[in-house]
Amino acid sequence: MAKQAKRQYWIGFDLGGTKMFAVVYDADFQVIGKKRRKTKGNEGVGAGVERLVGTIDEALAEAKVERNEVAGIGIGCPGPLDLDKGILLDSPNLGWQNVPLKRKLQETFGCPAFVLNDVDSGIYGEYRFGAAKGAHCAVGVFPGTGIGGGCVYDGKLLRGKTGSVFEIGHMLAMPDGPLCGCGQMGCLEAVASRLAISAAATTAAYRGEAPHLLAEAGTDLGNVRSSTLAKAIAAGDVAIERIVRQASLLIGRVIGDVVNLMVPDIVVLGGGLVEAMPDLIVGEVLKAARERAMPVFRKSFAVRAAELGDDAAVLGAAAWAERQVNPSQA
Amino acid sequence: MAKQAKRQYWIGFDLGGTKMFAVVYDADFQVIGKKRRKTKGNEGVGAGVERLVGTIDEALAEAKVERNEVAGIGIGCPGPLDLDKGILLDSPNLGWQNVPLKRKLQETFGCPAFVLNDVDSGIYGEYRFGAAKGAHCAVGVFPGTGIGGGCVYDGKLLRGKTGSVFEIGHMLAMPDGPLCGCGQMGCLEAVASRLAISAAATTAAYRGEAPHLLAEAGTDLGNVRSSTLAKAIAAGDVAIERIVRQASLLIGRVIGDVVNLMVPDIVVLGGGLVEAMPDLIVGEVLKAARERAMPVFRKSFAVRAAELGDDAAVLGAAAWAERQVNPSQA
Numbered sequence: 330m331a332k333q334a335k336r337q338y339w340i341g342f343d344l345g346g347t348k349m350f351a352v353v354y355d356a357d358f359q360v361i362g363k364k365r366r367k368t369k370g371n372e373g374v375g376a377g378v379e380r381l382v383g384t385i386d387e388a389l390a391e392a393k394v395e396r397n398e399v400a401g402i403g404i405g406c407p408g409p410l411d412l413d414k415g416i417l418l419d420s421p422n423l424g425w426q427n428v429p430l431k432r433k434l435q436e437t438f439g440c441p442a443f444v445l446n447d448v449d450s451g452i453y454g455e456y457r458f459g460a461a462k463g464a465h466c467a468v469g470v471f472p473g474t475g476i477g478g479g480c481v482y483d484g485k486l487l488r489g490k491t492g493s494v495f496e497i498g499h500m501l502a503m504p505d506g507p508l509c510g511c512g513q514m515g516c517l518e519a520v521a522s523r524l525a526i527s528a529a530a531t532t533a534a535y536r537g538e539a540p541h542l543l544a545e546a547g548t549d550l551g552n553v554r555s556s557t558l559a560k561a562i563a564a565g566d567v568a569i570e571r572i573v574r575q576a577s578l579l580i581g582r583v584i585g586d587v588v589n590l591m592v593p594d595i596v597v598l599g600g601g602l603v604e605a606m607p608d609l610i611v612g613e614v615l616k617a618a619r620e621r622a623m624p625v626f627r628k629s630f631a632v633r634a635a636e637l638g639d640d641a642a643v644l645g646a647a648a649w650a651e652r653q654v655n656p657s658q659a
Numbered sequence: 660m661a662k663q664a665k666r667q668y669w670i671g672f673d674l675g676g677t678k679m680f681a682v683v684y685d686a687d688f689q690v691i692g693k694k695r696r697k698t699k700g701n702e703g704v705g706a707g708v709e710r711l712v713g714t715i716d717e718a719l720a721e722a723k724v725e726r727n728e729v730a731g732i733g734i735g736c737p738g739p740l741d742l743d744k745g746i747l748l749d750s751p752n753l754g755w756q757n758v759p760l761k762r763k764l765q766e767t768f769g770c771p772a773f774v775l776n777d778v779d780s781g782i783y784g785e786y787r788f789g790a791a792k793g794a795h796c797a798v799g800v801f802p803g804t805g806i807g808g809g810c811v812y813d814g815k816l817l818r819g820k821t822g823s824v825f826e827i828g829h830m831l832a833m834p835d836g837p838l839c840g841c842g843q844m845g846c847l848e849a850v851a852s853r854l855a856i857s858a859a860a861t862t863a864a865y866r867g868e869a870p871h872l873l874a875e876a877g878t879d880l881g882n883v884r885s886s887t888l889a890k891a892i893a894a895g896d897v898a899i900e901r902i903v904r905q906a907s908l909l910i911g912r913v914i915g916d917v918v919n920l921m922v923p924d925i926v927v928l929g930g931g932l933v934e935a936m937p938d939l940i941v942g943e944v945l946k947a948a949r950e951r952a953m954p955v956f957r958k959s960f961a962v963r964a965a966e967l968g969d970d971a972a973v974l975g976a977a978a979w980a981e982r983q984v985n986p987s988q989a
Contacts, residue, residue, distance in 0.1 A: 499953045513953065585831075590810075624842050624843075
């Protein structure tokens with residue numbers, strides 16, 4: 330009789346619009362294998378799920394771990410999900426609909442699998458291993474193309490009846506403000522996401538108010554990365570600094586309202602924009618959040634930059650799977 | 660040897676600024692005794708706590724229940740509180756500070772006692788027995804002198820590290836809006852509480868735009884009750900109806916943002932103002948909340964008037980005590 334393998338490894342997976350990323354962790358959450366691939370969502374669901382499984386297998390091969398040694402898989406996915414059934418309902422970025430990821434992974438690897446929102450896996454990673462370790466209530470805010478939000482409360486991710494919640498990017502930041510991708514007007518992400526900042530920055534460049542940005546990136550929105558913005562500010566483009574400060578103020582004001590509701594001990598700001606200029610953004614956000622929070626809550630919370638970068642989502646997904654399989658460890 | 664009494668009764672207590680209310684419930688949460696008294700906070704903490712104990716004893720006497728038959732006591736108090744230690748930290752209305760209510764009640768009645776925020780006890784009552792029964796996530800909004808908020812999530816009241824949370828009345832409803840009692844500007848309760856509505860209504864009366872209200876209550880804010888407002892609207896004071904609709908719109912807009920965060924299945928509106936004109940207020944709030952919520956969440960929640968009236972807080976406090984003592988019943 331073959332020896333029963335001990336299931337002691339955890340897999341974290343980050344399914345992004347352009348890249349997928351699999352990491353194999355040992356029982357202490359040390360990385361022992363990883364693999365990145367392009368997602369190629371346009372090749373369809375069948376090919377996509379095969380790539381996903383293949384990427385995990387390659388990470389396992391690097392780790393020298395067999396499929397039957399995996400204790401659980403957590404997979405962070407974009408957009409609306411059925412968390413209990415583990416179905417990716419609809420991802421415009423991937424062009425995928427109704428993909429039963431949980432079932433597929435469980436059948437393939439013979440272990441429990443858990444689907445969660447990618448922003449949620451990011452804040453959960455920071456809660457378990459990063460900037461929000463040990464918080465009673467940790468709020469995560471990730472400004473990127475949109476502004477993602479998530480909340481770990483009392484050791485668990487806040488969730489809705491079936492799906493992910495905490496859409497902080499769609500709270501009202503500016504009455505009668507600009508059109509948001511969700512169809513509403515004046516949402517936070519319509520005025521303070523990296524995309525909104527980039528649009529304001531290229532406008533300033535076009536007007537001749539940001540010579541360094543103009544020299545570096547021209548006026549094409551697609552050329553303006555977080556690092557480009559940071560470089561322009563460092564080089565002396567005052568207009569770009571003011572744009573980033575104003576966006577941070579708006580983010581901070583909305584966070585102040587979230588403080589009034591949830592009274593988090595820690596708010597974690599993450600994503601490439603924050604990584605590119607953590608002091609500037611964290612400082613402005615904290616100031617604005619304190620100004621909006623009730624006086625009694627003003628000193629009750631910290632604002633910190635995320636510590637784990639791109640690893641937060643895979644690590645969080647793996648750790649979430651572990652906590653579901655071993656709830657008694659909490 | 661005396662027979663050991665079976666501890667099977669629950670006490671709910673509502674400690675208000677003007678009145679205190681004790682109710683004795685049997686194991687099925689049927690009322691078997693109750694007693695109301697004036698609070699008389701100005702007589703000091705010692706006298707106040709004696710009145711509180713005396714009020715419970717009178718309710719017990721009416722119920723023909725001995726102290727040693729009480730299984731647990733829940734007491735809803737105005738904030739801020741230390742929930743774990745069960746201390747009323749500071750109540751400007753009562754003029755009380757640092758009152759160790761939990762310890763005092765436990766010593767006196769020899770059973771577990773639990774201190775909770777009065778708004779929280781109200782929404783918890785509605786969750787267990789009223790308009791929000793069985794909700795995964797229930798948000799309560801109670802417009803009165805201020806606007807109280809609370810949230811039951813997955814069977815438990817949301818709370819902070821030590822105190823109560825969900826201060827929906829202090830979320831930003833109107834940038835650069837009027838001064839709020841908390842010291843900030845433009846908070847929801849500064850523009851949409853019963854008090855704010857009454858102020859706008861008496862202003863309209865003073866200007867001659869609300870003849871029925873003027874005839875009934877004059878221009879003294881202290882004379883304008885919720886029933887007065889409802890009567891003036893019924894009699895044809897169009898200006899008063901517009902004022903109530905506008906306040907409801909602002910409440911609904913903030914609720915729409917809360918929906919984007921928490922994705923509650925049910926939002927319960929309670930308090931005297933809502934009781935006096937439930938259809939008008941619930942209808943406007945639902946409309947405005949749907950307009951502000953993300954399209955994907957628009958149909959995910961109901962807005963309902965509270966069902967239990969003044970009983971919600973005492974019933975909720977008693978039921979919360981029971982759930983803490985018997986968590987396995989959840």
